[in-house]
Amino acid sequence: MRVEIRIGGFGGQGIIRTGLILATASCVYGDKNAIQTASYGPESRGGRCRSEVIISDEDIDFPKVEHPDILVAMSKEAYLQYVDDLKENGILIVDPDLVPNKRENLKVRMYEVPATKIAEGLGKKIVANVVMIGAFAAITNLFGLEHLKESIRHNVPKAFIKLNLTAFEKGYEYGKSLLKS
Amino acid sequence: MTVLQEFEKHPLAKYLRLERFPHIWCEGCGDGIILNCFVKALDDLGINMDKLVVVSGIGCIGRIAGYIKCDSFHTTHGRPIALATGIKLANPKLTIAVISGDGDLFAIGGNHFIHAARRNVDMTVICSNNFNYGMTGGQFGPTTPLDSYTTTTPYGNIEHPFNLVHLAAAAGAVYVARWTALHVKRLTESIKKALQKKGFKFIEVISPCPEIYGRRNKLGKAIDTMKRYRQICEIRHGYDPAKAEITIEKIIVGEFIDIEKPTYGELLQKQFLTIQKR
Amino acid sequence: MTMHREVLTGKHLMQGDIACAEGAIAAGCKFFAGYPITPATEITERMARRMIEVDGMFVQMEDELASMAAIIGASWAGAKAMTATSGPGFSLMQENIGLAVMTETPCVVVNIMRGAPSTGLPTEGAQQDVMQCKWGSHGDYEIIALAPASVQEMFDLTIECFNFAETYRAPTFLLADGFTGHLWERVVIPSREEIKTVERKKPIVPADKYVPFKPDEDLVPPMACFGEGYRVHVTGLTHDELGYPKTTDPKIQHELVNRLCEKIRKNSDKIIRTYKFMLEDADVAVIAYGIPSRSSLNAVKRAREAGIKAGLLRLITVWPFPEKQVEELSNHVKAIVVPEMNCGQVVREVERVAKETPVHFSSKIGGEPHSPSEIFEVIRRAAKA
Numbered sequence: 001m002r003v004e005i006r007i008g009g010f011g012g013q014g015i016i017r018t019g020l021i022l023a024t025a026s027c028v029y030g031d032k033n034a035i036q037t038a039s040y041g042p043e044s045r046g047g048r049c050r051s052e053v054i055i056s057d058e059d060i061d062f063p064k065v066e067h068p069d070i071l072v073a074m075s076k077e078a079y080l081q082y083v084d085d086l087k088e089n090g091i092l093i094v095d096p097d098l099v100p101n102k103r104e105n106l107k108v109r110m111y112e113v114p115a116t117k118i119a120e121g122l123g124k125k126i127v128a129n130v131v132m133i134g135a136f137a138a139i140t141n142l143f144g145l146e147h148l149k150e151s152i153r154h155n156v157p158k159a160f161i162k163l164n165l166t167a168f169e170k171g172y173e174y175g176k177s178l179l180k181s
Numbered sequence: 182m183t184v185l186q187e188f189e190k191h192p193l194a195k196y197l198r199l200e201r202f203p204h205i206w207c208e209g210c211g212d213g214i215i216l217n218c219f220v221k222a223l224d225d226l227g228i229n230m231d232k233l234v235v236v237s238g239i240g241c242i243g244r245i246a247g248y249i250k251c252d253s254f255h256t257t258h259g260r261p262i263a264l265a266t267g268i269k270l271a272n273p274k275l276t277i278a279v280i281s282g283d284g285d286l287f288a289i290g291g292n293h294f295i296h297a298a299r300r301n302v303d304m305t306v307i308c309s310n311n312f313n314y315g316m317t318g319g320q321f322g323p324t325t326p327l328d329s330y331t332t333t334t335p336y337g338n339i340e341h342p343f344n345l346v347h348l349a350a351a352a353g354a355v356y357v358a359r360w361t362a363l364h365v366k367r368l369t370e371s372i373k374k375a376l377q378k379k380g381f382k383f384i385e386v387i388s389p390c391p392e393i394y395g396r397r398n399k400l401g402k403a404i405d406t407m408k409r410y411r412q413i414c415e416i417r418h419g420y421d422p423a424k425a426e427i428t429i430e431k432i433i434v435g436e437f438i439d440i441e442k443p444t445y446g447e448l449l450q451k452q453f454l455t456i457q458k459r
Numbered sequence: 460m461t462m463h464r465e466v467l468t469g470k471h472l473m474q475g476d477i478a479c480a481e482g483a484i485a486a487g488c489k490f491f492a493g494y495p496i497t498p499a500t501e502i503t504e505r506m507a508r509r510m511i512e513v514d515g516m517f518v519q520m521e522d523e524l525a526s527m528a529a530i531i532g533a534s535w536a537g538a539k540a541m542t543a544t545s546g547p548g549f550s551l552m553q554e555n556i557g558l559a560v561m562t563e564t565p566c567v568v569v570n571i572m573r574g575a576p577s578t579g580l581p582t583e584g585a586q587q588d589v590m591q592c593k594w595g596s597h598g599d600y601e602i603i604a605l606a607p608a609s610v611q612e613m614f615d616l617t618i619e620c621f622n623f624a625e626t627y628r629a630p631t632f633l634l635a636d637g638f639t640g641h642l643w644e645r646v647v648i649p650s651r652e653e654i655k656t657v658e659r660k661k662p663i664v665p666a667d668k669y670v671p672f673k674p675d676e677d678l679v680p681p682m683a684c685f686g687e688g689y690r691v692h693v694t695g696l697t698h699d700e701l702g703y704p705k706t707t708d709p710k711i712q713h714e715l716v717n718r719l720c721e722k723i724r725k726n727s728d729k730i731i732r733t734y735k736f737m738l739e740d741a742d743v744a745v746i747a748y749g750i751p752s753r754s755s756l757n758a759v760k761r762a763r764e765a766g767i768k769a770g771l772l773r774l775i776t777v778w779p780f781p782e783k784q785v786e787e788l789s790n791h792v793k794a795i796v797v798p799e800m801n802c803g804q805v806v807r808e809v810e811r812v813a814k815e816t817p818v819h820f821s822s823k824i825g826g827e828p829h830s831p832s833e834i835f836e837v838i839r840r841a842a843k844a
């Protein structure tokens with residue numbers, strides 16, 4: 001099974017780091033194959049930013065995302081730019097405070113995760129991406145939780161591991177609550 | 182006795198690749214004098230010839246690397262300093278001398294010169310400044326005086342020449358000297374000093390090119406040029422290199438700069454020790 | 460403590476560029492000189508951090524002319540040496556690449572290819588320097604170039620490059636596209652003992668018996684380095700076996716230049732590596748290298764599902780060109796498809812060798828690699844024709 005994930009936002013939100021955490025969790029700590037690519041260049045210096053992850057049980061031949069199964073939109077721009085590429089019945093996860101006025105009648109499963117607000121509640125806006133990862137894990141059920149936590153430990157500065165793990169838990173709980181409702 | 186047999190008896194012969202002689206230089210060319218002074222300096226210092234590397238670029242003087250009996254590299258035009266940087270950094274135990282021309286070191290290779298001086302890479306750079314590109318038949322170069330005639334300045338040179346000692350000093354060289362092919366003893370002493378000193382050292386040698394530059398500018402034979410050097414040279418140690426521009430009336434020679442500054446290798450070694458302790 | 464720093468044994472998610480740097484270190488690289496350029500900068504940055512940890516030497520030079528010169532110098536001082544760059548820098552290196560060929564200097568040059576000509580597309584991958592890699596410096600010569608298609612291969616083939624460079628005393632190229640250079644993927648780094656590395660052949664005779672450029676049977680002369688007491692003279696001029704310039708004897712030029720070519724050509728069976736997929740009964744063969752070979756693999760699988768007998772020959776060695784393999788293949792397939800991220804470079808070699816067999820070229824420039832469906836379409840057309 002091949003799953004294509006696209007994460008969009010702007011520079012400074014840890015978009016690329018998010019992709020790396022997901023990819024590391026599945027191919028280093030888990031036993032799947034994974035690939036991460038990022039849009040690079042002027043875009044990575046504060047402007048638009050995009051990370052793509054492919055996860056697969058088999059070898060990944062073509063390494064690019066064409067029609068994502070999952071889109072995580074952390075900015076309005078990313079939402080507008082990528083939402084039409086999403087597969088029918090694909091999963092759309094948005095931060096509602098960053099993506100207002102979503103379009104009606106899209107054939108997707110949409111989840112709203114106020115990741116930035118939750119992160120602010122923890123005192124550090126920059127962990128919004130990890131809150132999102134937590135919610136993502138709950139919603140998609142694609143990863144082993146331990147793999148993800150291991151990956152977070154590996155991918156964030158030592159001093160911030162605890163904070164990031166808390167952010168992850170918060171996001172995970174929020175994601176679970178969305179599934180119940 | 183053949184010429185070669187006679188040659189072999191010379192006390193400095195052991196420093197040379199005798200099988201490569203006669204050399205390619207014209208009669209009266211200053212490059213032979215530079216070779217002579219360099220080899221004499223090696224002998225005086227008792228340099229370990231197994232640990233010396235001579236690197237040159239392309240040009241008449243560039244052939245010098247092939248005449249000295251040590252490890253030597255005759256590189257591409259303009260690149261001897263960059264290549265020598267690689268040698269020195271990969272094996273800091275080696276002593277490096279770069280001997281090349283004014284065109285090689287300051288036109289096509291000018292960028293490497295200033296950056297090696299800035300980094301203070303440990304090497305001695307000797308420039309045979311004959312005010313033109315000898316090897317390619319006498320075109321003008323970055324040291325050709327204003328109004329001089331060369332094959333590419335048929336109406337006289339309109340480009341301002343570099344003052345090499347000023348350039349070297351400004352770029353950060355720790356030792357800067359200028360001599361002419363006339364100053365055999367002083368040049369030898371200068372080379373000795375440079376070879377013993379750490380850091381980026383620069384010696385400019387004003388060198389007659391009677392065959393090409395001399396002829397085109399009606400400077401007479403090599404001996405006439407040497408006589409002129411005697412008339413117009415003035416030895417001024419410690420003189421401000423910025424003011425030591427070469428003119429028709431005067432050439433200031435001497436040691437301009439002699440300072441201490443940590444070399445690239447030393448700073449790296451320090452950093453290395455800190456990192457290894459981690 | 461420094462022991463294991465050289466080989467980061469284990470499973471990692473790594474970027475292609477970083478895997479390349481780690482491959483170099485695992486191969487024993489002790490000298491890196493470079494000048495920053497997208498998309499190869501990450502290699503230079505990694506080496507800046509890592510070389511000092513492994514008793515190696517990193518230097519950021521003033522430009523790529525200097526970087527290339529410096530690795531030649533370092534190699535003669537006894538170090539395994541590498542530089543990394545992209546198109547514009549690769550152009551600047553060409554003269555000294557010729558010097559490395561002529562002086563038989565083992566060294567590795569990494570080119571993470573980006574869109575060109577000129578400054579082109581700095582952040583977008585391409586395969587536009589393949590011919591330059593072969594012919595970019597003046598004169599006749601042969602070099603070795605390997606084309607990785609995954610991050611694992613960025614690691615593995617960089618080691619291979621060092622081994623070839625040291626074995627054949629020739630500049631060896633890792634010719635990767637910017638997409639692979641910037642890709643993040645899993646790399647499994649084996650233990651130090653499992654990594655095969657090659658050291659250059661040294662003279663076994665004393666200095667007075669040593670003839671520096673006299674080849675052994677494999678056409679490669681043993682190499683004495685500076686400071687070892689052999690007092691070698693090295694020149695980019697045409698030289699005799701002693702290493703001395705000999706510029707008026709046509710025989711010397713003939714012998715030297717031919718040997719420099721032959722030492723690669725005669726050993727090409729040992730150098731050429733390819734990967735074959737479903738070629739046994741194939742009617743249509745895709746010949747690809749680098750990132751398009753991954754799209755091709757996918758396209759070949761689709762073609763098989765659609766009932767077309769397709770297969771893939773992936774070139775891991777691009778230079779020397781795998782003539783024998785391509786020729787053999789052309790004798791039993793009906794058509795060949797060559798996708799490249801350029802306007803047609805390796806396809807010329809394929810056409811030259813394949814003779815009568817029709818060759819369909821698929822060009823893609825601008826940064827995006829071919830999609831599998833694009834290549835599938837060409838396969839379908841080729842199968843029908």
Ligand SMILES: Cc1ncc(C[n+]2csc(CCOP(=O)(O)OP(=O)(O)O)c2C)c(N)n1
Nearest residue numbers: 239240241242258282283284285314315316
């Ligand atoms: C890239 C390149 N451009 C041009 C040349 C031709 N060339 C050979 S020597 C030389 C000039 C040498 O002048 P200089 O360094 O002053 O040495 P001299 O011959 O005067 O001793 C030139 C231009 C070359 N060999 N390589």
Ligand code: SF4
Nearest residue numbers: 206207210241315390
């Ligand atoms: S051309 Fe000039 S520099 Fe060259 S060897 Fe003759 S005299 Fe010397």
Ligand SMILES: [Mg+2]
Nearest residue numbers: 282283311313
């Ligand atoms: Mg000159």
